[in-house]
Structures are given as structure tokens and as C-alpha cells.
Amino acid sequence: MATDPTKEYPLPKFHFEVDWGGTRIGFTEVDGLEAETEVIEYREGINKLYNPTKQPGLTKYSNITLKRGVFKGDFEFFQNWQKTFSFQEVNARYRRDVTIKLLDESHAAVITWVLANAWPCRVKWGSLNASENEVLMEELVLTHEGLTVLNE
Numbered sequence: 001m002a003t004d005p006t007k008e009y010p011l012p013k014f015h016f017e018v019d020w021g022g023t024r025i026g027f028t029e030v031d032g033l034e035a036e037t038e039v040i041e042y043r044e045g046i047n048k049l050y051n052p053t054k055q056p057g058l059t060k061y062s063n064i065t066l067k068r069g070v071f072k073g074d075f076e077f078f079q080n081w082q083k084t085f086s087f088q089e090v091n092a093r094y095r096r097d098v099t100i101k102l103l104d105e106s107h108a109a110v111i112t113w114v115l116a117n118a119w120p121c122r123v124k125w126g127s128l129n130a131s132e133n134e135v136l137m138e139e140l141v142l143t144h145e146g147l148t149v150l151n152e
Helices: 076-082
Strands: 016-019 029-031 035-042 053-061 064-069 096-103 109-125 137-143 147-151
Touching (some): 076 109, 076 137
Antiparallel strands (some): 016 096, 029 064, 035 053, 064 137, 096 109
């Protein structure tokens, strides 16, 4: 009986797609796919055990960093970040759901992460250095209010 080779090896991480509502979706790196539940410790003084009990508390989600090369005339990261200046969404809606998909060899989604109500909280350009032979990179940091993982 033949075994399924897709179940024998871990998934490679270099083939992915990000749908963030922008016009250019190519990124070189996505970082920060992380969720954490804080721990609440509690102990009453009369408890015969000398250690606290531990229970789940609030859930925290890490910011997501999107990185890509800079192209002439492309200021989309900066323009999206600028929409957050007024801290009010009266005239500009800057929150959106963002979808990150890990793809297989046939470009089909294997795992999908969905960020709820994401918005840009930082934009950054790489350092300029006359002695380096590298592409100028830019990054957009997204903060969000929830992470859902879908198994395709």
C-alpha cells in the first residue's frame, strides 16, 4: 500500500500568498503568526497546597509584519498607514480582514490564517547603506483583534 508523501514531510514555508486588500500582494516574508493565552494564578491563604492554581486568562495576538521590496512610485504601505492618523474611522475605513495562505506545489491553500480587523500600526523602510549590495525593503506592521486558522 502506497503512503501519501504529503503526510511524511513537514510543510515548506516559502510558498505563500497574502490578501490584505492592497494592489500588490507579493511579499518576501510574513512574521508574527502567534497567539498566546495569559495565565491567571490564584491561591487562597487557607489552601493546603503551597502553590497557586492556574487558569486561562486573556488571549493576546502578536502583530504581523509584512516585508517586500520597494518599487519606484509604490507608496501603498505608507498610504495605508497614513489613514490611521486621525484615530477615527469616520471618513476612512482602515480596518480589514487579512488572509494569509500557505500554498502547496499546485498553488492550492494548505493552511489559511485569517486576521480579524487588522490595521497598519507601523511602516518601516530598510537602512540605506552605500557599502551593501541589497534590495531596499519595506515593512508594514499590522495589529489585529483575532486569529483564525483554517485547515484546507
